[in-house]
Amino acid sequence: MTVEIWGGFESTYQPAFDRDVVETTQHDRRWRADLDLLEGCGVHTLRYPLRWHRIEPEPGRFDWAHTDAVLGHMRDRGLRPIVDLLHHTSHPRWVGDLAAPGFGPAFVRFVEAVAERYPWLPAYTVCNEPFTTVLLCGQEGLWPPHLRGDEGFVAVASSLLPAVTAASRSLRDALPAARHVHVEAAERHTWDRGGEAAAELCNDRRFLLTDLLVGLPVDRDRPFARHLAAHGGAHLLDVEPGSVDVLGLDYYAHNQWHWTGRGGTNVAPAPPPLSDLFVEYWDRYRLPTALGETNLCGAASDRASWLRYAVEQCEVAVGAGVPVEGLCWFPVVDSADWASHLTRSVGHIDPVGVFWLDERWDRRPSSMSAAYALAAGGAPSSALPAYRFRPPASEWLAGWMPHMAHWPWQDPPADEVCSSRLGPGVRVGLGS
Secondary structure, three states: OOEEEEEEEEEEEHHOEEEEEHHHHOOOHHHHHHHHHHHHHHOOOOEEEOOOOOOEEEEOOOOOHHHHHHHHHHHHOOOEEEEOOOOOOOOHHHHOOOOOHHHHHHHHHHHHHHHHHHOOEEEOOOOOOOHEEEEHHHHHHHOOOOOOOOHHHHHHHHHHHHHHHHHHHHHHHHHOOOEEEEEEEOOOOOEEOOOOOHHHHHHHHHHHHHHHOOOOOOOOOOOHHHHHHOOHHHHHHHHOOOOOEEEEOOOOHHHOOOEEEHHHHHHHOOOOOHHHHHHHHHHHHOOEEEEEEEEEOHHHHHHHHHHHHHHHHHHHHHHOOEEEEEEEEEEOOOOHHHHOOOOOOOOEEOOOOOEOOOOOOOEEEHHHHHHHHHHOOOOOOHHHOOOOOOOOHHHHHHHHHHHHOOOOOHHHHHHHOOOOOOOOOEEOOOOO
8 A cells, every 4th residue: 555645845833033944944935936946856745735824813803815825726737635723833913922811712713714615625724733832831931922931831722722623623524525634743752761650651642632522431550640630730631532544654863762761852762653653543543644844954965865654654553453554744835944843933944845945945856855755656665865974963863774684775965065054045955
C-alpha cells in the first residue's frame, strides 16, 4: 500500500508583531505559484490555514476575499484542502489570548461561519496541536498569555479544550460529509536511572487532551489526571467530548525525550521507531491515522533522507495493520522564525521545507524536492535516496541510525546549497 503524500504551509500568527509566517515567507502573495509547485510534485492533498486573525479583523466582521480566491482556486484545480482553523496562537488580537473569557464563543462562531461559507470542504483540523499550544502558552510562557507552571497549563487548557470540542461538534453537524483530521504531537518519553517518574508522567500527559477530545474513559487515578487535579484542573476531566475521524501524528526528532535523574533532553539516545508510535496510537484510539507533520532542520539532502525514513516507517506501520492515510511534509516552502519559537519576527529562515528560500524569498528546488516528487508519484521508500546526514543533523539523529542500518548510503550531492537559519542572505553549502 502506497501512503499518499500531503503538503502544508506554516502559518502561525505572532500577535506581538501582528504578523504571521505566511506573510513572512510571502505565501500570501505567492500562493498560486506555491500551489503550482505542489501540483508539479504530484501532490493534491494539503493542510491549509484559514487565517482567522485576518478573516475576522473586528468582532463579527468577516473579510473572505483572500480566502475565497485561494479555496476557489483549489476547488477548480481539484486540490483537496484540510483546512486548519486554529494554528497555535492564530487568533485575532481583539480576542485577547487563548485564556480570555471570550475566546471560546468567538472561535465557535468563526468555525460556524467557515462551514456556512464553504459547505463543500472535504476535511478540516479544528486546532493544530492543542497539547503543544497549551504547553507553550500556559506552562512554558513562550506565547500569550505567557503563563507558567501547572496552574498556567490548567488555565489555558480550561479555555482551549472546551472550545475545540464544541467546535468539532458544530462542524460534525454542519459538514457531515467532511472529516475532522485532528493533529497532535506524537511523543515518546524514555528514561534511564532516576528518570522513570518524570517519563511516566509525561507519557501519560501526551495522551490526556486527546483522550478527552475523543471521549475515552479517563481513570482519575492515572498519573497526569492526578497531577491536573492537584493543580485545580479536575474539572477538565468532565469536558464534553468532540468528534475525530482521522488522528494525525506530528512527529519530530525533538519530540522524543529522554529523562534521567538530572532532568530531560530532547536528543534521545535510543528512541523507538516511528512505526512503534503508529502502532501505539492505533491500539489506543482505533482511528485511521496520518503522519500529520514531519520535517528536519538541516541541509536539503538531510531532509531527503528523513523523508525516506518517514515513508519507510509508514510502510512498516501499514504492514503491522495500522491504517495510515497520508504523510505530510510540513511545510512545502521553508518557514521562518521558529529558531526563536516565534518570540522574534526577523525573517530568519528555517531550513525545513521541500523547496528552499533564497535571498529574494524565491522558491528553489533541491535533492529534497526531487525526493518528495518521487514519493508523491508512488515510489516506495526503497527507491528514495539515502544521503549520509551532515552535521549537526547527524549528531541529533545518532539514536535513529539503528533504524536505518540497512540503507544503501550515498554521499550528499556535491556543492548543493540550501536555506539557512541565519537569514535570507546566508546560504548553507557542503563546505559550511
